[in-house]
Amino acid sequence: GENVEQHPSTLSVQEGDSAVIKCTYSDSASNYFPWYKQELGKGPQLIIDIRSNVGEKKDQRIAVTLNKTAKHFSLHITETQPEDSAVYFCAATYGNQFYFGTGTSLTVIP
C-alpha cells in the first residue's frame, strides 16, 4: 500500500509569517492529494486539494504544490493568523483508500 510521510511534526511561526508543511508519498499511482485541518475537539476538514494533473493550486492564503517526479507535495500558508493554529494532515489517495500523514501541529504566535 501507499506510505505517506509528513514533516515537520510541530511548527511554530510568528503571526504574519509563512508556514510550509511537506509530505512525500511512495506510490506513483496516487492521484489525489487533499489537506485537512483539525481543530481541537473536531474532525478533520478539507482546506485544499490537488489532483495529479495539476502542479499548483491556490485559495487565498493557502496553496498546495505537487511534484509528481519527486513524489512530494507541500502546503503553504501565507500571512498566518492565530486561527490557523491547528493540526494539519496530508493524504494521498491510492485506489479507493486515503493514506494519511502523521500530522503537523501548527502554532501561530500572536
Added chain:
Amino acid sequence: DADVTQTPRNRITKTGKRIMLECSQTKGHDRMYWYRQDPGLGLRLIYYSFDVKDINKGEISDGYSVSRQAQAKFSLSLESAIPNQTALYFCATRAEGETQYFGPGTRLLVL
C-alpha cells in the same frame, strides 16, 4: 444540522466489554469509512464500505467489526474491548471521485 454525526461523543468502558460506535450521514454518499486516531500516528483505516452489501478491511481491522445497516448508517463494534483500543475514532463519508467528510469523532477510553 451536521452532515456526519457520531454517537456517542465520549465513552468509557471496561476491558472485555462489547461496545458499538454509530455513524450517520445526510450527505447521500455511498462510501463510508471508520478510522482511529492516535497521537503521532495520524489516521489509520479500520474498515470501509462502498454500499450496504460491501464491507472491506482496512489497515487495522483486527479486534473490530462493522455493520452497514443502510446507506446512511455505518456502525463500528469492539467485540471485547482492550486498553490499547483507547483512541479517537472518526467516521467519514465520500462520494466517488470526491474528498472525504469527517464526523466530529468519538473519544473512547478502555479501562
